[in-house]
Amino acid sequence: MANIKELSKIPERLTSGHRLCSGCGASIAVRQVLMGTTSPVVTAAATGCLEVATTIYPYTAWAVPFIHNAFENVAATISGAETAYRALKKKGKITKDIKFVAFGGDGGTYDIGLQSLSGALERGHNFVYVCYDNEAYMNTGIQRSGATPTGASTTTAPAGKVSYGKPQIRKDLTAIVAAHHIPYAAQGCISHWNDLVTKSQKAFAIEGPAFLNVFSPCHRGWRYPQSDTIKIAKLAVETGFWPLIEFENGKWSFTYRPKERKPVVEFLKTQGRFKHLFKEENKPVLGRIQKDIDTHWNYLEKLTQATSA
Amino acid sequence: MRERMPGKMHQDETRCKAVILTTHFNGWHGIYFKLNSNNMPTKTKQKEKTKNIVALTGDQAASEAMRQIDPDVVAAYPITPQTEIVMNFSQFVDDGKVSTEMIHVESEHSAMSACVGSAVSGARTMTATSANGLALMWEIVYIAASTRLPIVMPVVNRALSAPINIHCDHSDSMGARDSGWIQIYCENAQEVYENVIVAVKVAEHKKILLPVMVCQDGFITSHGVEGIEIFPDDKVKKFIGEYKLEHTLIDVDNPVTYGPLDLQDFYFEHKRQQSEAMKNAITTIPEVLAEFNRTFGKSHDLIEEYRLNDAQIGIVALSSTVGTTKTVVDELRKEGLKVGLLKPRFFRPFPKERITKALAGLKAVAVLDRSESFSNEGGPLFTEIKAALYESAKRPLVTNYIYGLGGRDIFPEDIKKVYKDLEDIKKNGKVGSLVNYLGVRD
Incomplete structure (x- = not known):
């Protein structure tokens, strides 16, 4: 369990002055995750908002080592750094204990970087991979990704006269990652900082690959007032839209369970990307989204029971 | 065979x-x-x-x-x-x-x-x-x-x-x-x-x-x-x-x-x-x-010149084809033909000064390219060598042969044909065809 007093003593690794939007979920996710360890860290990021807004040459917002290589290869890049570290440590050329952490958006993780991530997980590198999931390609202007939820309007799956936005469901990335049977994988949310920092502490502490899928709202892409980021993130958890679960040594469990799950429309109605769903002709889609969430929740209940024995 | x-x-x-x-x-x-x-x-x-x-x-x-x-x-x-x-x-x-x-x-x-x-x-x-x-x-x-x-x-x-x-x-x-x-x-x-x-x-x-x-x-x-x-x-x-x-x-x-x-x-x-x-x-x-x-105890250099000193015609080639060409050069030399060979070891950086100097005394040069650039102006080795020679006061006539794509063998007879073509170019004082294909069925 994270203690806010203790956490406040950890120096900021991502400093202020970067050029992410105010109210951006990504920087909150990064700062909370980096509170999960007091060890020195080497960080890496896939191409995306986080990278472009924190490293505009000749400035950097990173007070710790940082590398950006390309869009789809942050997991492979951190593999190389972590392996170099092991090689040089073996030879006595480096003595410190260092943690390695990679950040990618949902585009760089669910989609274009999935192979690179899968390879790194399978090889068992000692690193933490963090997906800051804002459910679309925000850096290039809100295009649909494999993480975009059903019904969201994006610039490449816009709501139109014959479309209600993205017709497909989002990929269950956390389960895909867990299928690699790595020691630790979890879903976190920036509104539940204690839960997320605790998960991050676990992720950094274990030997081998660990994965955190962090729900990180984007006010530009989701179209809500920038002051509402945390409120909306919280609603995602309270409605079951983003379950807080973890997969630890083969066991699935909920780390937080709302007393009573709110209807998903409570979450959907806060954002411009779902506005069209409230038109009469799209009402059935709202029903479908609620049904999908219920089905997935029930699936998770069974999964936690089946693996807890 | x-x-x-x-x-x-x-x-x-x-x-x-x-x-x-x-x-x-x-x-x-x-x-x-x-x-x-x-x-x-x-x-x-x-x-x-x-x-x-x-x-x-x-x-x-x-x-x-x-x-x-x-x-x-x-x-x-x-x-x-x-x-x-x-x-x-x-x-x-x-x-x-x-x-x-x-x-x-x-x-x-x-x-x-x-x-x-x-x-x-x-x-x-x-x-x-x-x-x-x-x-x-x-x-x-x-x-x-x-x-x-x-x-x-x-x-x-x-x-x-x-x-x-x-x-x-x-x-x-x-x-x-x-x-x-x-x-x-x-x-x-x-x-x-x-x-x-x-x-x-x-x-x-x-x-x-x-x-x-x-x-x-x-x-x-x-x-x-x-x-x-x-x-x-x-x-x-x-x-x-x-x-x-x-x-x-x-x-x-x-x-x-x-x-x-x-x-x-x-x-x-x-x-x-x-x-x-x-x-x-x-x-x-x-x-x-x-x-x-x-x-x-070796003699590596940016390029290797093979019997180029007094040569009148020469081939430029990379990699294993150089070995085959050396054998052909030796054979033709025995027949009294003044032929030579230039092997760039380094292609990047491009050893321009060394290449132009090595080719300066020649009358005609054929560049062998084992890849096609689809520019219609010849393979990459050829276009670079041709461009390098542009500023050379004594520049030979140049021609290009694209060969060996997809592992097609290049034989001594193929290389002899190139030297024969170069003899003709030398004699006529002009290049007939700039880009040629060697060892391919038309």
């Missing part, structure tokens, strides 16, 4: 005709033969000054050099005909013969990505690839060079798809000629071995800091067995020295941001610096080669 004469047959020190049965094995440590001057393998007879001659394929020669280099990290993915390099090296790792940490990546894109992460962390880093593998890692090939990382990569040249073909041509590495990597082309397996060692020293030179591709001909060199002189391990180790990067990613006390967003106000300056590095390379590589030559 014409006799096949692959380029690997021509070597300065040793002509090895020993044919070891298979190239698809790992346990080649067991077949160390000492070769005497009669080219016959024997385990007992040795000359006064013993050289360690080992029967190896080009791929094995590359992996043997890698064993001696003992890089900190190798990240590689298997692809024909490079596979034996990865296989052999993996065996070295698993037998504890090297201290290398190996990353068995899931693709070539990840191979080069991991190499970037490793090299930037201060580890001496290597990989190897061929054809489609190089094409897949393309994006990161540029990033490796632009981040100024001294990664060394044997490239076993193979035709690019489509149609899919596993045999030799240079379309893979020639496509990467403007990626910012240094490129060395090897005539035979001995050169593969030596150039891989040279490459480490060149790549890591403070004035250069650029990655290096060491190219050899797929199957022709990579899977043909030759007698290779192997240098003592300690001598190689001493020659390459330690890899020390000034600012490493994993120096947590001195944090550095690598790979930042670089916009209109700085990108151009950084690219300009990269050009300077390649300019430094053309003047610094000869210094490294001189040290290599002193250490190992």
Whole structure:
């Protein structure tokens, strides 16, 4: 369990002055995750908002080592750094204990970087991979990704006269990652900082690959007032839209369970990307989204029971 | 049926005709033969000054050099005909013969990505690839060079798809000629071995800091067995020295941001610096080669001139075709024809001054290209040489032959035909056809 007093003593690794939007979920996710360890860290990021807004040459917002290589290869890049570290440590050329952490958006993780991530997980590198999931390609202007939820309007799956936005469901990335049977994988949310920092502490502490899928709202892409980021993130958890679960040594469990799950429309109605769903002709889609969430929740209940024995 | 004469047959020190049965094995440590001057393998007879001659394929020669280099990290993915390099090296790792940490990546894109992460962390880093593998890692090939990382990569040249073909041509590495990597082309397996060692020293030179591709001909060199002189391990180790990067990613006390967003106000300056590095390379590589030559008793240079001094017509070629051409030159010389050959060892940086000087006295020159550029102006080697000669006061007539695509053999008769064409060009004082195709059915 994270203690806010203790956490406040950890120096900021991502400093202020970067050029992410105010109210951006990504920087909150990064700062909370980096509170999960007091060890020195080497960080890496896939191409995306986080990278472009924190490293505009000749400035950097990173007070710790940082590398950006390309869009789809942050997991492979951190593999190389972590392996170099092991090689040089073996030879006595480096003595410190260092943690390695990679950040990618949902585009760089669910989609274009999935192979690179899968390879790194399978090889068992000692690193933490963090997906800051804002459910679309925000850096290039809100295009649909494999993480975009059903019904969201994006610039490449816009709501139109014959479309209600993205017709497909989002990929269950956390389960895909867990299928690699790595020691630790979890879903976190920036509104539940204690839960997320605790998960991050676990992720950094274990030997081998660990994965955190962090729900990180984007006010530009989701179209809500920038002051509402945390409120909306919280609603995602309270409605079951983003379950807080973890997969630890083969066991699935909920780390937080709302007393009573709110209807998903409570979450959907806060954002411009779902506005069209409230038109009469799209009402059935709202029903479908609620049904999908219920089905997935029930699936998770069974999964936690089946693996807890 | 014409006799096949692959380029690997021509070597300065040793002509090895020993044919070891298979190239698809790992346990080649067991077949160390000492070769005497009669080219016959024997385990007992040795000359006064013993050289360690080992029967190896080009791929094995590359992996043997890698064993001696003992890089900190190798990240590689298997692809024909490079596979034996990865296989052999993996065996070295698993037998504890090297201290290398190996990353068995899931693709070539990840191979080069991991190499970037490793090299930037201060580890001496290597990989190897061929054809489609190089094409897949393309994006990161540029990033490796632009981040100024001294990664060394044997490239076993193979035709690019489509149609899919596993045999030799240079379309893979020639496509990467403007990626910012240094490129060395090897005539035979001995050169593969030596150039891989040279490459480490060149790549890591403070004035250069650029990655290096060491190219050899797929199957022709990579899977043909030759007698290779192997240098003592300690001598190689001493020659390459330690890899020390000034600012490493994993120096947590001195944090550095690598790979930042670089916009209109700085990108151009950084690219300009990269050009300077390649300019430094053309003047610094000869210094490294001189040290290599002193250490190992060799005579490496940016280019190799073969009987060019008094030649009137000449061929320019890369890699294994050079060996075949040398044989033809010798034959034609016996007939009294004044023919010669120029072999650029380095294609990047392009040794322009040396090439134009070497070709200045000739009446006619044919450039052989083992890849097509689809510019309608000839292959990449040709267009570069033609452009270089433009400023030359004494420039020969030039013509281009594209040959050997997808592993099509080139025979001595083909090369004789080129020299015959050059004789006609010399006589007529003009080039009939600028771009020609050699050994293809019309």
